[in-house]
Amino acid sequence: MMESHEATDPGVHVADPPEFAVDALSDALLAGAEMSEVPALAPPNAYEQMPVVVRDLTVAYHRKPVLWDVDCDIEKGRIIGIIGPNGAGKSTLLKAILDLVPKASGRILIYGKRYRRQRRLVGYVPQRETVDWDFPVNALDVVTMGRYGVIGWCRPVTRKHRQAALAAMDRVGMADYARRQISQLSGGQQQRVFLARALVQDADIYFMDEPFAGVDAATEKAIIKLLQEFRENGKTVVVIHHDLQTVRDYFDNLILLNMRVVAAGATRDVFTEENLHRTYGGRLTLLDEAVQAIARRDDSRL
């Protein structure tokens, strides 16, 4: 079950685990709540089944909030799409989960623990444009990087790891290009190299930032096939997506994001015209104005 930000009934929340509950308790008390209003302590292990739990997440760049009080649960064994307009904070949400950007506030747990203790479970496929494709490495070198976490500090890459990388390249149809310098690959081939790298990481949860952007039709098919294989093996895949036409076919669950979570849940429930309009069309103008004021460091009240 995914819950939307608007869910007001505390009963639908998965109860907070102890680690959260203590924080929540102190927060509530600080806020002057009566003891009776403080949420009850959760049963242990409630979040350990959940690949990702995000609570009250706010992220700001130069004091301008990019994500505002985001709550979401990501369920196991699903392909989850994140959609929203440009600047909605989609990449930032992934980066916050991956501990790559500082949080202004909020808590994120991966299977009940902080990211730092769960690195091995997580694979990341960044946007293709974020790396320098003139870098002096061949495709096999890049795929082998997926094993670096397993190999460990200061140990060399061995034949065993290179063979695992080659096998992964074979699965995405790139075995023939292993020795190519990466700038000589097409956009689709570069994306497949990234996917092969994620594959050798053998993670449990994958986060992919626009894997379908600028790839050919054959690559798009290969990618979605791979994602479905991941799902069959009980893995969880979170994908930032732009093409609304394919949303219904590709994703089990959906998070509609525009600075806040507009809606989240099963695709058939939340992929509605109304929700899309709220995500892409109307921003909450008052909130927007307040955010602008924060960015301006205005002292005046609105």
Place this chain on the structure above:
Amino acid sequence: MSVVQSLAGLLSLGGLFEIWTELDTWIVVTGILSSVSCALLGNFMVLRRLSMMGDAISHAVLPGLAIAFLVTGSRDSVTMFIGAAIVGVLTAVFTQSIHSLGKVDEGASMGVVFTTLFAIGLVLIVRAADSVDLDPGCVLYGAIELVPLEVVEVGSWLVPRAVVTLTVVLAINVGFIALFFKELRISAFDPATATTMGINAQVMHYLLMTLVAVTTVASFESVGSILVIAMLIVPAASAHLLTDRLLTMIIVSAVIAAVAAAGGHAAAITVPGIWGYADTSTAGMMAVVSGVIFFFTVFLAPRHGIVMKGVNQARLALRIVREDILALLYRLDETEGHESLPPVSRLLRECNGTGRLLYTMGMAALRMEGKVQRHGNVYHLTDIGTKKAGSLIRTHRLWESYLHKYSNLQVDHLHFSAERLEHVTGTRMQQALAAKTESPPTDPHGKAIPGDAEL
């Protein structure tokens, strides 16, 4: 000494050996050690597009040196290294924080940080100058010629102190890169993913900057900061043009740095002599030689070089003009009364804007290949020529049919698109086009499409 004599002396190399002494050997060894140390680290700075960070750090360490001296009152290397390393890392930290907190462009923030620190360093040095032989000029240009004069005993040998220091630094740099090779590779290529895997790219960055600061300080006295900056950037930038793998790039950059150092000193003691001057600054000449190597690399690199790009472009142009000639001759053969038309060269210039030189070369190549024959003033396709031309025309007209069927291009626009596409279409694509258009007998203009079988 006349120019001819000195040139002759230089060319026989005898002249070089005559004036070469043990001092020159030590100078070259010092130059090679510091150049290679810098070049090794430079690879990662060039790849992370932080080339100017070397410039910044090499200037900014000055206050570190000065403060270390003022606090401890000694010019002992270890103190200097620690002072410089701290300030070197601070440079990187300040640059990063001004960039992200002040919303200042990274280059500008680097400029602010290192000039300020450098100036503070100058003020401190001048303040203490009466009692110190720490000389700002020396920091910039170095004094590699004086290196052999200050020696220490290593076993039973007398070795210049700078050589000992720089050997240690080179060993540290080689060890660092060997030990952290894969961590350096991934954090330079894809810092975000590296960090998610637990290889913190930020930490790697600061480790690298620390070593740059240490290397810079070790090289200062002997070769000066100009050569340090040159060696941090130029060999790595040249090697990047020459290679496609990181390890090869690192090795090539080290070789270039060593060649530049040795060649630079040889040039410094011989080249000015050609014009009758005394020898010139060795450190300066080393930087010049590395610049010259870079210049040649830019032109001659096998894949990325300007010459090779030019050659490839010329080959492409020649292929296209040959194909255009073949296609034109084929079309002329189809046309009734083509004998009265202007010559091929003029038709081609008017239709495709082909220049006379390119046309002459293309036609000569076709005649050499036996695809075209000349009878009097008229050119004819041979049997091989007809076959090749037929295939081109087939591709051209299939493209026109395809575009007509699947795009909404006007019929009179089809030709120009097909004219470009035919040059990049191979057998596989031609077959795919035939399948998609169901191999029509004629193109949208009603001209016959040569069949696959008859070719």
